[in-house]
Amino acid sequence: RLGYLGKVTDKISLGASYSPKVSMSKFDKYSGLFAESGKFDIPENYALGASIKATPDLLIAVDYQRINYAGVPSVGNPSSNIGGCMMGNYANCLGGSSGPGFGWKNVNVWKVGAEWQATPQWTLRAGVNVGTNPVPSADVTFNIVAPGVTTSHFTLGGTYAFSPKSELTFAYMYAPKQSVSGSSMFNAMMGPGAGGTETISMSQNSIGVQYAWRW
Incomplete structure (x- = not known):
């Protein structure tokens, strides 16, 4: 992963990061399910961001991220590839070199967050994360096992400093219900x-609590 973080002015900072696709070892127990005999790589992704010190007590951050799921066959291959297996092309069968995947598309993600130093002890935070949906309706059946269709996340949190050496941090995340509907894969395999x-x-919904101390 490559990254950069620098101050443009006393109030504005810019950042960027890039990671190519990371090759992972194969899941041996899922070699007959995931494409390329169980290969499941981490997708290429990159991000750009900026933070603005709006006031001495208020920091605002804005990020953009691109995740290229489609470049990982086990994730991005369309589930309809299994049709080739039914025609005798074994490369299109589950676990094959061109086997069916989850059909996930590349996504764009935008994030906005704010941090407010309310008092010397209290630091409060809030954020919004909005992204595109990676799951197309044509791949609903295969994604029953991985329904990653949420597109929005809202977060609240804060830190209370008991002293310069100890603090308690809490966070809450809520992702509203998102749905995707489509024709079942079995309509093509077994008939309309x-x-x-x-x-x-x-x-x-997610809740996190953390206590930290320094010495």
Whole structure:
């Protein structure tokens, strides 16, 4: 991963990072499921960001990130590739070199956050994360096992400093329910009406608490 962080002025900082696709060792137990005999790499991604010291007590940050899921066959290959397997092309079968994947598309993610030093003891934070949906309707069936369709996240948090050497930090994240519907893969495999229309959805809540001390 390559990155840069620098101050443009006393109040403005800019940052950037880039990571190429990271080759991971294969999942041996899933060699008959994921494309390329269980290979599941980390996708290429890059980000740009800026932070602005709006006042001595208020920091605002804005980020843009691009995640290229489509460049990882086990994630980006369309699930319809399994149709080639049914025609006798073994490379299109589950686990094959061109086997079906989750069909995830590349996504763009925008983030805005704020940090306010409310008092010498209290630091309060809030943020919004909005991205594009990686799951197309044509790949709903395969994504039943990984319904990563949420596109928005809202966060609140803060830190209370008991002393210069100890502090308590808490955070809450809420991702509203998002759904994707599409024709079942079984309609193509077994005939019209065999699977009907399928819908996948997800919502999330997360709470974190951390205590830190220094010596």
